[in-house]
Amino acid sequence: MARPPAPGSVIVPDWHESAEGKEYLACILRKNCRRVFGLLERPVLPPPVAIDTASYKIFVSGKSGVGKTALVAKLAGLEVPVAHHETTGIQTTVVFWPAKLQASDRVVMFRFEFWDCGESALKKFDHMLPTCKEKTDAFLFLFSFTDRASFEDLPGQLARVAGEAPGIVRMVIGSKFDQYMQTDVPERDLTAFRQAWKLPLLRVKSVPGRRLADGRTLDGRAGLADIAHVLNGLAEQLWYQDQVAAGLLPNTSENTPADPYSQPSGDPRQRAAPMS
Amino acid sequence: MGEEGTKGTVHLLCLAASSGVPLFCRSSRGGAPARQQLPFSVIGSLNGVHMFGQNLEVQLSSARTEDTTVVWKSFHDSITLIVLSSEEGTSELRLERLLQMVFGAMVLLVGLEELTNIRNVERLKKELRASYRLIDSFLGDSELIGDLTQCVDCVVPPEGTLLQEALSGFAEAAATAFGSLVVSGRVVAATESWWRLGTPEAVLLPWLVGSLPPQAARDYPVYLPHGSPTVPHRLLTLTLLPGLELCLLCGPRPPLSQLDPQLLDRWWQPVLDPLRACVPLGPRALPAGFPLHMDILGLLLLHLELKRCLFTVEPSADQEPSPEHRRRLLRAFYTLVTASHFPPEPGSPEEKVEDAAQRSQVPRACYLVSGPEGPGTGWRLVALQSGPRRLLLLSAQSPTHALRGLATHTLHALTPLL
Ligand SMILES: Nc1nc2c(ncn2[C@@H]2O[C@H](COP(=O)(O)OP(=O)(O)O)[C@@H](O)[C@H]2O)c(=O)[nH]1
Numbered sequence: 001m002a003r004p005p006a007p008g009s010v011i012v013p014d015w016h017e018s019a020e021g022k023e024y025l026a027c028i029l030r031k032n033c034r035r036v037f038g039l040l041e042r043p044v045l046p047p048p049v050a051i052d053t054a055s056y057k058i059f060v061s062g063k064s065g066v067g068k069t070a071l072v073a074k075l076a077g078l079e080v081p082v083a084h085h086e087t088t089g090i091q092t093t094v095v096f097w098p099a100k101l102q103a104s105d106r107v108v109m110f111r112f113e114f115w116d117c118g119e120s121a122l123k124k125f126d127h128m129l130p131t132c133k134e135k136t137d138a139f140l141f142l143f144s145f146t147d148r149a150s151f152e153d154l155p156g157q158l159a160r161v162a163g164e165a166p167g168i169v170r171m172v173i174g175s176k177f178d179q180y181m182q183t184d185v186p187e188r189d190l191t192a193f194r195q196a197w198k199l200p201l202l203r204v205k206s207v208p209g210r211r212l213a214d215g216r217t218l219d220g221r222a223g224l225a226d227i228a229h230v231l232n233g234l235a236e237q238l239w240y241q242d243q244v245a246a247g248l249l250p251n252t253s254e255n256t257p258a259d260p261y262s263q264p265s266g267d268p269r270q271r272a273a274p275m276s
Numbered sequence: 277m278g279e280e281g282t283k284g285t286v287h288l289l290c291l292a293a294s295s296g297v298p299l300f301c302r303s304s305r306g307g308a309p310a311r312q313q314l315p316f317s318v319i320g321s322l323n324g325v326h327m328f329g330q331n332l333e334v335q336l337s338s339a340r341t342e343d344t345t346v347v348w349k350s351f352h353d354s355i356t357l358i359v360l361s362s363e364e365g366t367s368e369l370r371l372e373r374l375l376q377m378v379f380g381a382m383v384l385l386v387g388l389e390e391l392t393n394i395r396n397v398e399r400l401k402k403e404l405r406a407s408y409r410l411i412d413s414f415l416g417d418s419e420l421i422g423d424l425t426q427c428v429d430c431v432v433p434p435e436g437t438l439l440q441e442a443l444s445g446f447a448e449a450a451a452t453a454f455g456s457l458v459v460s461g462r463v464v465a466a467t468e469s470w471w472r473l474g475t476p477e478a479v480l481l482p483w484l485v486g487s488l489p490p491q492a493a494r495d496y497p498v499y500l501p502h503g504s505p506t507v508p509h510r511l512l513t514l515t516l517l518p519g520l521e522l523c524l525l526c527g528p529r530p531p532l533s534q535l536d537p538q539l540l541d542r543w544w545q546p547v548l549d550p551l552r553a554c555v556p557l558g559p560r561a562l563p564a565g566f567p568l569h570m571d572i573l574g575l576l577l578l579h580l581e582l583k584r585c586l587f588t589v590e591p592s593a594d595q596e597p598s599p600e601h602r603r604r605l606l607r608a609f610y611t612l613v614t615a616s617h618f619p620p621e622p623g624s625p626e627e628k629v630e631d632a633a634q635r636s637q638v639p640r641a642c643y644l645v646s647g648p649e650g651p652g653t654g655w656r657l658v659a660l661q662s663g664p665r666r667l668l669l670l671s672a673q674s675p676t677h678a679l680r681g682l683a684t685h686t687l688h689a690l691t692p693l694l
């Protein structure tokens with residue numbers, strides 16, 4: 001895999017908070033709630049605006065209880081499960097996310113399809129892991145800040161799950177960051193891990209966000225603000241990886257840091273299709 | 277019967293029959309899941325009396341106290357289920373069927389092998405947690421009625437043929453014979469093979485889909501309690517529109533990843549409008565604008581041979597009583613007519629051969645007035661049997677003598693639908 005791009009070098013980081021960004025976000029909201037899309041649906045922008053959609057499959061991996069299902073629910077703007085129930089089989093969740101490219105100033109609609117599978121189903125049913133890995137564009141490796149074993153298992157996970165998968169984005173996510181005070185994973189261990197693996201690492205807290213005035217419904221905009229860094233991070237890695245794969249960027253060697261400003265403005269997405 | 281505000285509690289206990297170890301307890305109060313637990317000593321005694329009987333070769337099946345009905349049932353000498361209900365209008369019939377559904381749900385999600393050959397109780401307990409959601413939905417106030425009628429809850433879409441064709445085509449493209457479209461737990465359309473699924477899975481599968489939190493797609497292992505209790509199948513679900521799911525039952529193939537958005541678009545974009553029309557159909561069951569007499573506040577139509585039913589309390593929604601109350605009235609009336617008036621449904625365990633002689637004398641209609649007595653008050657319920665169809669109506673206004681006519685007329689109008 002290409003060396004990861006520097007954060008903020010591919011996607012404009014705080015664009016979703018700008019006036020223009022907010023307008024685009026309206027198409028994934030409805031009355032201040034996150035809109036849920038069926039598989040036959042896509043966000044619709046007002047007629048003059050037509051943007052490309054870039055679709056990606058993302059496999060969320062990690063030991064049982066680290067917070068995979070909670071993270072995906074949080075990203076989708078749904079209620080996060082309070083009690084832990086192991087996920088039965090595979091479940092997928094679609095999240096649309098408009099983001100602005102640094103290089104071309106163009107807005108792209110990212111369509112992330114998250115694949116989440118319970119650990120015991122993975123062990124019990126042989127077809128599940130291959131299905132999850134098939135044609136995946138990215139692996140998210142979760143560990144929990146409150147579970148040291150899940151952190152120590154990361155190298156094993158990386159080898160088992162993404163071993164023979166070059167050219168696929170790999171990201172590490174530390175979950176339950178809200179419980180950082182009780183952490184079993186000190187900062188120096190993270191630093192050492194980063195240096196050894198050179199993988200992008202994000203911290204998340206998959207806890208329910210602000211609610212609307214009724215006290216029950218989740219506030220869609222507030223929820224998006226909570227997770228924008230994760231979605232932008234993913235968009236950045238995936239878009240960059242595609243450009244490298246299409247030969248539009250040099251595959252930076254181990255020692256040369258990625259130059260965030262050297263990207264051509266042509267977009268290599270094969271799968272990009274105009275939105276209707 | 278079913279007065280507003282009288283809300284009982286239901287406790288469900290599941291124990292390993294040989295050791296008496298509780299595997300789980302679920303409760304509901306006033307129709308919603310509740311945390312409330314029975315004391316361990318009560319659980320022990322309830323199981324104790326049942327075991328005591330068994331040792332003397334006496335089958336204890338039910339008991340009643342002033343306000344509570346208790347039903348016991350063991351399955352495969354391995355699992356004992358006990359249910360206690362203080363809900364108004366509850367009955368042995370309702371509770372026995374509830375236990376059958378609960379055990380069906382347990383087999384559906386963990387397989388019969390794990391339940392009949394318990395090697396590790398702690399592991400089984402953990403696995404059974406996957407069935408809590410489904411089981412809780414039987415205990416609470418559901419909009420569906422298949423748990424009681426053992427018939428599949430259906431809705432009638434406005435353009436059924438178009439959807440049927442798309443479904444058959446898609447199922448074939450996905451190389452499975454079993455496909456259905458489900459809107460909030462009710463079947464909109466299904467392939468012939470899906471309709472031939474046995475009881476209880478025909479009822480359980482759409483119910484399961486309706487009870488799960490929304491997800492774009494799933495690859496969900498299920499055991500079929502009747503058809504394949506020990507070998508798991510794969511239930512694939514694809515949310516075409518929010519609330520409307522395409523379900524396939526398959527073996528090892530196809531992988532979920534093969535049912536991608538392009539394939540879905542090809543088959544389903546052409547029927548997008550008919551699909552959209554299905555989304556609000558759930559509680560309505562009947563196509564918009566279907567002419568029903570304005571006195572009708574709720575209806576349950578059963579086809580006892582096809583094992584399908586239509587159930588709605590949507591008509592004249594602005595009037596009293598509330599939807600929950602209407603559902604309770606119709607459920608209680610169904611239980612009453614099924615337990616004591618109409619012949620048992622074909623294939624149900626209550627059916628007995630010698631009943632055939634009495635068949636010629638069975639009533640073809642019954643009615644009930646519920647609530648305050650006196651002209652113009654209370655709710656009227658009427659049931660009518662004609663061939664394989666049985667219709668139950670809830671009405672407010674109709675004078676008693678007009679009920680039979682109303683039911684006959686309505687059954688006639690509904691006959692082409694089911
Ligand atoms: N406080 C906190 N709890 C979390 C977080 N993520 C997950 N959890 C809780 O951890 C438990 C396991 O989460 P879940 O997503 O079901 O784990 P999975 O097995 O990896 O899918 C649940 O009780 C969640 O509510 C988090 O970021 N913060």
Ligand SMILES: [Mg+2]
Nearest residue numbers: 068069086087
């Ligand atoms: Mg999970």
